[in-house]
Amino acid sequence: MAHAPLRFGLIGTGRIGQVHAAGIAADPDAVLAWIADPLVEGAQRVAAAYGGIATDSAEEVFASNAVDAILVASPTSTHVDLIARAVDAGLPVLCEKPIDLDIGRVDALRPKIRTAGVPVAIGFNRRFDPAFSSVRARVAGGEIGTLEQLTIISRDPSAPPAAYVAVSGGIFRDMAIHDFDMARFFLPDIVEVSAVGTTTFDPGAREHRDYDTAVTTLRSASGAIVTIINSRHSAVGYDQRLEAFGGTGSLHVANAPTSLVSLSTATAVEARPPYEPFFLERYAVAYASELREFIKLARGEASTNPTFEDGRAALVIADAAQASASSRRAVAVDLA
Numbered sequence: 001m002a003h004a005p006l007r008f009g010l011i012g013t014g015r016i017g018q019v020h021a022a023g024i025a026a027d028p029d030a031v032l033a034w035i036a037d038p039l040v041e042g043a044q045r046v047a048a049a050y051g052g053i054a055t056d057s058a059e060e061v062f063a064s065n066a067v068d069a070i071l072v073a074s075p076t077s078t079h080v081d082l083i084a085r086a087v088d089a090g091l092p093v094l095c096e097k098p099i100d101l102d103i104g105r106v107d108a109l110r111p112k113i114r115t116a117g118v119p120v121a122i123g124f125n126r127r128f129d130p131a132f133s134s135v136r137a138r139v140a141g142g143e144i145g146t147l148e149q150l151t152i153i154s155r156d157p158s159a160p161p162a163a164y165v166a167v168s169g170g171i172f173r174d175m176a177i178h179d180f181d182m183a184r185f186f187l188p189d190i191v192e193v194s195a196v197g198t199t200t201f202d203p204g205a206r207e208h209r210d211y212d213t214a215v216t217t218l219r220s221a222s223g224a225i226v227t228i229i230n231s232r233h234s235a236v237g238y239d240q241r242l243e244a245f246g247g248t249g250s251l252h253v254a255n256a257p258t259s260l261v262s263l264s265t266a267t268a269v270e271a272r273p274p275y276e277p278f279f280l281e282r283y284a285v286a287y288a289s290e291l292r293e294f295i296k297l298a299r300g301e302a303s304t305n306p307t308f309e310d311g312r313a314a315l316v317i318a319d320a321a322q323a324s325a326s327s328r329r330a331v332a333v334d335l336a
């Protein structure tokens, strides 16, 4: 059956809001109806580029009665209230990660999400990366036997400004949370978390008692172990790799080359430019697929979007990693 395009209310037009605005405009099954940002010039720029009505108030979007779904791309501290508002209005919502930095606020919202029956998806876009999702499908298909170890390498190109670090919630809740969700994409039942963090180079991390370098190991109920290697910088560009190791083989995701041209000389062979600068470029395809899956979810069709529970689980693991790095002990987690 043909559907009318889903009318989106977009809340927040910063870095990731602009990606979603472009994605909605490019998708034939979606239309940008309303755009809210207190910095109304940002909303107006998005409206001029992609259509829709700009406002400085998210409340006006809800009051319009002219949207079918909400996409939350505003700062993390606004997510819980906006998810609750969307659910109360009966509007399916795709909310950027993390749900919040405070598990208490997430848990206070949990009963409403469980009982409301309104679809809520969390923006763990990496699940939609073609390479990661193909490895996951091939592991599930038995190509490497039983999964025994998963290794995730995730390094940002350069450390964020100190002012960002100050309010980020720390490397585990801000950055590694994507990797914790990737771990659960393969091994949902994590039971124990151990983490080590150090500050090796970033004065901002040192000033705000955060880490710029971390390794986290997660133990799953099956006994499989996940190792996650994070750094806030990487001289070679955005470093996003994964290895799944099983009883009969392994599957690897390498960094994608940004050019097929390489230079060989007397001093070096096969030299290529650095990897993608950052997430906007590396995960461009994933953001578009995430949106398509959300449109299905909003229409009541089967969808693989990460759920509110997935968002909560990643934060529980992040909190445990923070506690483990501080106490230097393994921390048990119960994701039920």
Ligand SMILES: NC(=O)c1ccc[n+]([C@@H]2O[C@H](COP(=O)([O-])OP(=O)(O)OC[C@H]3O[C@@H](n4cnc5c(N)ncnc54)[C@H](O)[C@@H]3O)[C@@H](O)[C@H]2O)c1
Pocket: 011, 012, 013, 014, 015, 016, 017, 036, 037, 038, 039, 042, 058, 073, 074, 075, 076, 078, 096, 097, 098, 123, 124, 125, 279
């Ligand atoms: N999935 C990903 O790959 C990814 C990448 C980047 C950011 N994020 C998440 O997306 C969220 C936004 O991050 P960003 O980097 O785009 O931030 P940003 O600072 O670039 O943009 C945030 C925008 O929201 C606006 N805003 C502030 N309060 C608002 C409110 N109450 N209602 C509506 N708009 C409001 C700001 O004016 C700004 O334009 C964060 O939660 C972040 O963790 C996810």
